[in-house]
Amino acid sequence: MIKTHATVLMAAMLAMPTLAMSDTLELPADATVDVQVIDVLTLSEQAPERNDLIIHPVADGDASHALPEYCVLIGDASLEGERIRLTTQSLTCIETDGSESEIYSGEVSAAAYDSDGDFGLAACQDGNCRLTPEQTFQLRLASDLAIEQQDNPAAKINEQRRQAEGEGVANPIPAQAPDPDGD
Template sequence: MIKSHACLLMAALLAMPTAALSDTLELPADATVNAQVIDELTLSSQAPERNDVILHPVADGHASHTLPQYCVMVANARLDGRRIRLTTNALTCIETDGSESEIYSGEISAAAYDSDGNFGLAACQEGSCRLTPEQTFQLRLASDLALEQQENPAAKLNEQRRQAQGEGVANPIPATRPDPDTD
């Protein structure tokens, strides 16, 4: 039996451990997740640091774990020789299941490692160091991650709306008004 590359990739993704999303989003220390910058990041000797760099997880590569699809991480970037050192400090994820969603937000301590296994990303050429949104790298957690599920105000509003619709009062149809130009 011949399996397509897509089937093999899907099987590999399904076999990959994910953060257990229920009441707590958890990942162990030394877990790796793949990530990308959202906007291009450029550092130079004139601008060797940048705070509040936004990252998002991606499912491609050989990481040990995955995060929910809808996550953003906030990182700081610093030029160190010919490498960009990225360290994360905040994470917010939204996991959806049909019309329900779970929100996790808090601190994360992780650093970017290059494919050579060294801390920092070798992204420098001709005096300029940059990462593009197409480049995938790994973040390695420095400590365990355990974020409790947070209250979701939108879920409460949706529940109230569903209850009101059941009673026939949600989204009322406005009364028609006579057109003032047609008397």
């Protein structure tokens, strides 16, 4: 009986979308994630490209996977006919669990696909192409993503502080200065 429950639990865990687990942030090729731009993106014939675009993941969409809540992706956008072609090059994510945090930073190859399944976003009207921070779209990974956890200097400092506090060397609380009015 216990073995059956453990098997069911393990199968359920394996069926969940992959997120940051232990030392590696992993997503499979063709995984989709829901994202939004941070600032308004406007492209036109006069300004058909924008580099170093900042994008962040959003939850509760219909993507196949999710990225950690605290994550930014850097990408480029270009105008291609009546579509915005958007691709990414890098990401940095921080996965938190209580007071602990893990940092992942590396390269990612993903592109925006519209709801019609075509590459690029149909976001053009009357020659102006625009994405706002309220518009959610999906990025599809071109290849497997596997980024190793980075060193987290803040975590090391916090660990040292916790050890010092455990030894009675906590940050001292300054004594209250005497009230000059005698109150």
